[in-house]
């Protein structure tokens with residue numbers, strides 16, 4: 502009964518965040534349980550070859566489902582059962598108890614990634630609250646102590662990203678730089694969410710179209726330079742660190758932690774702007790690990806965090822809202 506009632510809530514669960522907004526999750530209702538899996542077509546083999554961001558996104562989705570169910574008075578729990586061969590992270594099952602969470606469906610609906618200007622970073626109290634969320638699962642949230650070094654690492658990571666034609670091609674396939682794009686209201690990264698003006702969006706489209714021809718003539722360096730320094734837009738960088746021995750299953754669990762961390766920030770009037778390239782690029786991951794004194798594999802996510810100056814545009818979804826019916 503609880504599981505059948507959950508069907509009506511699924512469009513709200515789709516508000517969960519995912520890398521490149523691919524919404525990789527898939528729910529299958531089976532007798533007695535809902536299987537939580539993923540679609541291969543919505544993974545990022547070039548940008549996320551290890552699958553770390555996929556597993557974080559799936560974990561965040563699980564947490565979102567539990568929060569939305571609890572808010573509706575439904576008793577539901579998650580049983581982790583990660584199996585790559587079956588593209589499954591686990592099962593949602595009915596429970597006699599509601600999931601115990603301080604968060605609600607309204608917060609799931611209103612949380613947003615924010616790539617714009619921040620008037621202030623997180624104060625010590627908020628960092629401690631986010632850290633407490635991670636510590637409850639054996640991890641930690643750390644502020645990056647050296648902003649200058651971080652800005653340099655970001656430049657290196659951006660250059661590495663734009664130097665790889667497969668990564669650029671994949672990014673291009675998820676960019677929605679004009680409302681005329683057929684999937685503009687369904688998924689991917691829109692011009693509005695990226696905070697691009699009409700002129701900037703047109704220039705980026707032209708540059709990416711010319712990429713194959715101009716790659717060897719220094720376009721990657723130009724694109725990296727054009728992405729600017731987001732750290733100059735205010736806020737402070739926070740790193741989500743997993744426990745010693747972090748493995749694939751831990752990353753799914755820490756996707757749940759990531760969702761709780763972002764909702765903790767949201768509840769305090771703050772937002773996150775992920776900078777995953779810092780963890781994706783091997784050189785910058787190593788350097789960041791050395792800076793924080795942790796093994797690089799334990800670095801799960803980096804985001805600029807702060808108090809947004811203005812609202813962020815809502816991102817698209819294949820299910821619910823304007824994207825309804827496109828699933």
Ligand SMILES: Cc1cc2nc3c(=O)[nH]c(=O)nc-3n(C[C@H](O)[C@H](O)[C@H](O)COP(=O)(O)O)c2cc1C
Nearest residue numbers: 518519520521522554557613614775776777778816
């Ligand atoms: C694991 C993960 C990694 C992400 N990495 C980045 C990133 O490197 N840069 C970025 O701008 N956004 C990143 N995002 C944010 C997504 O693009 C965003 O969640 C998605 O577009 C949906 O938008 P919303 O969060 O506003 O709902 C990431 C999100 C997740 C869950």
